[in-house]
Amino acid sequence: MRPPRQFRALAHPMLTTRIRVLTTALLLILLSGLHGAFAQTGACCPSCDLSECVIVTQEECEDLLGFYAGDGTTCEVDCGEPLIIPDAANCTVVPADALGGLFLCPAVPSPVEGSSIVVTVNDNCNDPMGHVAVTVELLDRNPRCGPAILSGVTNSDGEVTFLLSGSGCSHQIALSGVIKANGVTMRAYPHVKSPDTDANGRVELGDLVSFANEFIGATPSECHDYDNDETTALSDLVLFASAFIAANHCP
Ligand SMILES: [Ca+2]
Numbered sequence: 054m055r056p057p058r059q060f061r062a063l064a065h066p067m068l069t070t071r072i073r074v075l076t077t078a079l080l081l082i083l084l085s086g087l088h089g090a091f092a093q094t095g096a097c098c099p100s101c102d103l104s105e106c107v108i109v110t111q112e113e114c115e116d117l118l119g120f121y122a123g124d125g126t127t128c129e130v131d132c133g134e135p136l137i138i139p140d141a142a143n144c145t146v147v148p149a150d151a152l153g154g155l156f157l158c159p160a161v162p163s164p165v166e167g168s169s170i171v172v173t174v175n176d177n178c179n180d181p182m183g184h185v186a187v188t189v190e191l192l193d194r195n196p197r198c199g200p201a202i203l204s205g206v207t208n209s210d211g212e213v214t215f216l217l218s219g220s221g222c223s224h225q226i227a228l229s230g231v232i233k234a235n236g237v238t239m240r241a242y243p244h245v246k247s248p249d250t251d252a253n254g255r256v257e258l259g260d261l262v263s264f265a266n267e268f269i270g271a272t273p274s275e276c277h278d279y280d281n282d283e284t285t286a287l288s289d290l291v292l293f294a295s296a297f298i299a300a301n302h303c304p
């Protein structure tokens with residue numbers, strides 16, 4: 054049976070599609086308006102750049118780097134002290150960040166370049182954090198020897214210096230070199246390497262042989278690739294040579 058004349062135009066396929074599109078668009082506009090009208094707001098407490106409490110949505114509060122106290126809260130809420138914590142993204146470790154790992158070396162008669170590192174701790178507002186307890190944690194496969202300094206407290210510039218006096222090799226081993234500030238992990242390096250690769254406490258002939266084998270490609274570039282660029286090359290030789298020439302050793 055054919056539809057009545059007045060409904061025949063609506064039954065046309067093209068018109069039906071247009072009506073559906075229009076209806077969907079109207080529904081979307083309506084829903085987005087409702088969402089905006091009912092978006093939850095609450096107190097956004099000061100942190101970093103936000104100096105005073107404001108009433109915004111949680112998303113807006115996160116954009117302001119504030120601390121969102123919850124939907125429906127007002128600025129009468131107790132915001133407490135601004136949230137200030139060590140921030141790994143704002144922290145630097147020289148030269149380990151450039152090397153992609155930690156470089157250890159027995160420090161007698163004197164520390165070699167690269168085995169002394171400076172950790173700078175900045176907070177989530179990117180300001181230096183003084184009086185922060187910082188530690189360097191190593192695996193047993195990287196034995197330490199005196200005068201290693203693996204813990205300290207930052208100065209007013211957020212800086213603390215460590216002396217990585219030690220041996221052994223951790224190559225592509227997760228969490229082999231972990232640096233923490235107030236217990237918060239700032240770095241977790243997969244590489245911790247020393248010219249004293251065989252960990253007998255001295256940089257000597259045996260280490261030179263294994264270095265040479267990597268250098269000429271007889272063995273894969275691993276334990277003597279101190280800058281972790283997957284090649285034991287001139288930049289690694291510079292670090293090795295100073296330790297070998299001075300016959301660096303543990304006390
Ligand atoms: Ca050795």
Ligand SMILES: [Ca+2]
Pocket residue numbers: 277278279280281282283284285286288289
């Ligand atoms: Ca290298």
